[in-house]
Amino acid sequence: MKLLVNCKDCQAGIKLKYPVLDRAELARTMGDTIRLSCPQCGSKRTYGVNGVVARESKSISVLALALLLLGTGLIAYLLLSFLFVSSNPYFALLVGGLILVPSIVYVLLKKQERERVSRFNRYRVGV
Ligand SMILES: [Zn+2]
Numbered sequence: 001m002k003l004l005v006n007c008k009d010c011q012a013g014i015k016l017k018y019p020v021l022d023r024a025e026l027a028r029t030m031g032d033t034i035r036l037s038c039p040q041c042g043s044k045r046t047y048g049v050n051g052v053v054a055r056e057s058k059s060i061s062v063l064a065l066a067l068l069l070l071g072t073g074l075i076a077y078l079l080l081s082f083l084f085v086s087s088n089p090y091f092a093l094l095v096g097g098l099i100l101v102p103s104i105v106y107v108l109l110k111k112q113e114r115e116r117v118s119r120f121n122r123y124r125v126g127v
Contacts, residue, residue, distance in 0.1 A: 001116045002057045005036060005047045012040035016052060021116070023049060027125045054120035056113050064109040071102025 003016040003026070014036050020026045027049045034052075037044040079095045 001054050001060075001113060001120065003052050003054055003120075005034075005052050007038040007040060007043065008045050008047075009043045010038060010041040012038060014038050022120050023052065023123045023125055026052065032125065049125050054117045056117050060109060060113045064106045067109070068102045068106040071105070072099060075099045075102070 003018065003020075004013045005016065006012070007014055016026075016034070016036070018026060018029065020029065030049065032049050033046045034049065035044065035046050075095065075098050079092070079099065082095055083092055
């Protein structure tokens with residue numbers, strides 16, 4: 001999850017580098033307003049905590065995808081090698097079932113990230 005504020009002068013997205021779980025925690029650690037300087041136009045302004053928007057982090061998507069591809073590739077490789085060694089169909093079925101594991105991890109990682117983003121965006125700090 002990454003946190004962004006739109007610059008009041010040039011509308012560029014300013015990234016917040018605070019590892020918080022939700023908006024309440026952001027308000028607790030930073031106060032109700034945050035002073036930020038825009039990396040695009042350099043203007044320094046104060047932003048309300050409620051103006052912060054959460055987006056899904058690209059690095060989580062890349063990590064999840066890498067795990068999916070590597071995991072599936074590795075298991076497919078193992079499966080093919082075992083197929084030559086073992087003639088037991090149940091064994092092949094078991095290894096074949098393993099191929100689902102990276103997909104499940106991928107879905108869970110994406111789901112968790114989406115839930116963190118929506119929880120952050122839903123919750124507003126009282127004014
Ligand atoms: Zn700006």
